[in-house]
Amino acid sequence: MEAAAVFEIRSSDDVVRVRQEVRARAVAAGFGLVDQTKIVTAASELARNTLDHGGGGAVRVESVSQGGRRGVRLTFEDQGPGIPDVEQALKDGFTTGRGLGLGLGGSKRLSNEFAIDSAPGRGTRVTIARWNSR
Amino acid sequence: MDRIPVLKLGDALLVTVQVDMHDRLAAALEEDLTGRIAATGAKGVLIDISSLEIVDSFIGRMLDTIAAVSRMLDADTVVVGMRPAVAITLVELGLELRGVRTALNVERGMALIGRRSDAGRGGDDGGGDRDGPAAEDIDDDGG
Ligand SMILES: Nc1ncnc2c1ncn2[C@@H]1O[C@H](COP(=O)(O)OP(=O)(O)OP(=O)(O)O)[C@@H](O)[C@H]1O
Ligand SMILES: [Mg+2]
Numbered sequence: 001m002e003a004a005a006v007f008e009i010r011s012s013d014d015v016v017r018v019r020q021e022v023r024a025r026a027v028a029a030g031f032g033l034v035d036q037t038k039i040v041t042a043a044s045e046l047a048r049n050t051l052d053h054g055g056g057g058a059v060r061v062e063s064v065s066q067g068g069r070r071g072v073r074l075t076f077e078d079q080g081p082g083i084p085d086v087e088q089a090l091k092d093g094f095t096t097g098r099g100l101g102l103g104l105g106g107s108k109r110l111s112n113e114f115a116i117d118s119a120p121g122r123g124t125r126v127t128i129a130r131w132n133s134r
Numbered sequence: 135m136d137r138i139p140v141l142k143l144g145d146a147l148l149v150t151v152q153v154d155m156h157d158r159l160a161a162a163l164e165e166d167l168t169g170r171i172a173a174t175g176a177k178g179v180l181i182d183i184s185s186l187e188i189v190d191s192f193i194g195r196m197l198d199t200i201a202a203v204s205r206m207l208d209a210d211t212v213v214v215g216m217r218p219a220v221a222i223t224l225v226e227l228g229l230e231l232r233g234v235r236t237a238l239n240v241e242r243g244m245a246l247i248g249r250r251s252d253a254g255r256g257g258d259d260g261g262g263d264r265d266g267p268a269a270e271d272i273d274d275d276g277g
Contacts, residue, residue, distance in 0.1 A: 012156035019154070019188065037188055037219040041227060044190040092228050102191045106227035 029070040045103035054078025071131035146178040178247030184215025
């Protein structure tokens with residue numbers, strides 16, 4: 001497996017593909033089942049946001065290590081409408097669609113690192129990382 | 135288009151979600167299920183998610199919607215077979231599926247539905263929370 005790979009997110013089949021790729025990375029990094037499930041779930045949320053709210057985009061999937069710990073880092077990027085108020089978007093229950101408004105806040109809770117960069121008209125980039133906790 | 139099969143199991147309908155759900159499949163399932171509830175008068179819907187490796191807010195919303203629509207058609211929804219890692223992740227995600235009942239497996243789920251339809255036969259006692267017999271002794275017909 002390459003250290004990093006980029007996958008397009010243009011359809012709901014792509015979201016499924018992203019989940020599979022992230023799962024494979026997490027397994028390769030030695031993650032236990034719960035850690036695998038958490039990062040794959042977070043990836044699923046963010047991939048769906050990229051598709052539904054960002055109008056499609058891509059994710060960069062990286063295997064990372066730091067001080068002997070292994071992890072997975074994911075960077076989701078789109079050139080969609082952006083998020084005018086990031087703080088509000090992160091609140092549970094906030095949605096501009098028909099969702100539950102849980103994806104963004106939930107994926108933050110499911111990750112060890114979370115960063116979001118977005119501005120109206122420019123698009124959105126969300127980066128998460130999770131480290132092997134074993 | 136592929137569809138998820140809906141099986142009749144006694145008073146209930148059983149749906150086994152085996153593939154990665156996507157939008158069209160979820161919409162088709164909602165439609166199939168509600169049609170079958172109306173046609174069969176089923177008192178319950180069991181949704182077996184034991185083969186799902188993750189449940190995200192998309193699947194969660196689908197389960198909630200199915201439960202809400204089924205309730206309007208006088209059927210209970212019980213989600214069965216959730217994996218432990220999925221349960222842990224769902225709580226952290228913040229998706230507690232409040233509108234949906236859960237059971238460990240199909241037998242226990244069937245017992246929940248069976249009890250409810252027995253009670254239903256006694257008359258109109260649908261109000262209030264469920265405070266029937268304790269859930270511990272529902273699997274005594276196993277074997
Ligand atoms: N990539 C994105 N581009 C533009 N807006 C976004 C993006 N991601 C999230 N948002 C905005 O943030 C809001 C909250 O996102 P979040 O994922 O928490 O909820 P949701 O997608 O609406 O519903 P859920 O994820 O629970 O199905 C969205 O409704 C949308 O307005
Ligand atoms: Mg979302």
